[in-house]
Amino acid sequence: MTGTSNDFQFPDVLLRKTSLRCDCNIASCTTFQYSKAFIGGKEFNAGEKLIPGRRCGSVVTATIHGRSMYGLVKKFLRVVCRCLSFHDLVVLTWFPRPTYPDGDPLTVRVDLTGVPDVNTMTNFDIISLLDLEPSRILVELNRHGTDMYMMRMEGIDRM
Numbered sequence: 527m528t529g530t531s532n533d534f535q536f537p538d539v540l541l542r543k544t545s546l547r548c549d550c551n552i553a554s555c556t557t558f559q560y561s562k563a564f565i566g567g568k569e570f571n572a573g574e575k576l577i578p579g580r581r582c583g584s585v586v587t588a589t590i591h592g593r594s595m596y597g598l599v600k601k602f603l604r605v606v607c608r609c610l611s612f613h614d615l616v617v618l619t620w621f622p623r624p625t626y627p628d629g630d631p632l633t634v635r636v637d638l639t640g641v642p643d644v645n646t647m648t649n650f651d652i653i654s655l656l657d658l659e660p661s662r663i664l665v666e667l668n669r670h671g672t673d674m675y676m677m678r679m680e681g682i683d684r685m
């Protein structure tokens with residue numbers, strides 16, 4: 527990971543969702559935040575706005591409970607703890623679960639009903655950087671702005 531780094535204080539909502547493999551208490555660890563991360567050689571940026579029709583460097587995909595999910599990265603974090611191990615984490619908001627109108631994993635639709643603005647969602651989650659798939663993703667919006675179509679450059683969705 528590269529980019530600016532400063533101390534990061536975990537909001538309570540994320541602290542409750544975060545546990546470290548080494549069982550150190552995250553509140554006593556030092557956390558740095560980064561603006562960029564490289565995943566499988568692809569560059570991703572934290573905190574970029576999603577503008578339909580362009581590649582947004584903050585859109586990522588991960589397999590959660592066996593199915594593909596898409597989200598928007600807010601922060602990349604590195605937690606360095608007392609046992610001297612470190613943990614690379616991603617703070618993100620998830621888009622609604624994709625649907626597959628053609629019944630295959632090539633056409634990936636995200637229904638935005640009930641989502642006023644994909645850039646200001648507040649369903650923050652935290653996962654390991656290792657859980658992100660190394661795929662850049664293009665996003666198209668339909669004419670009415672009610673659905674996003676996700677086009678991944680690498681890999682294939684798990685339905």
Ligand SMILES: [Zn+2]
Pocket residue numbers: 546548549550607608609610611
């Ligand atoms: Zn530790």
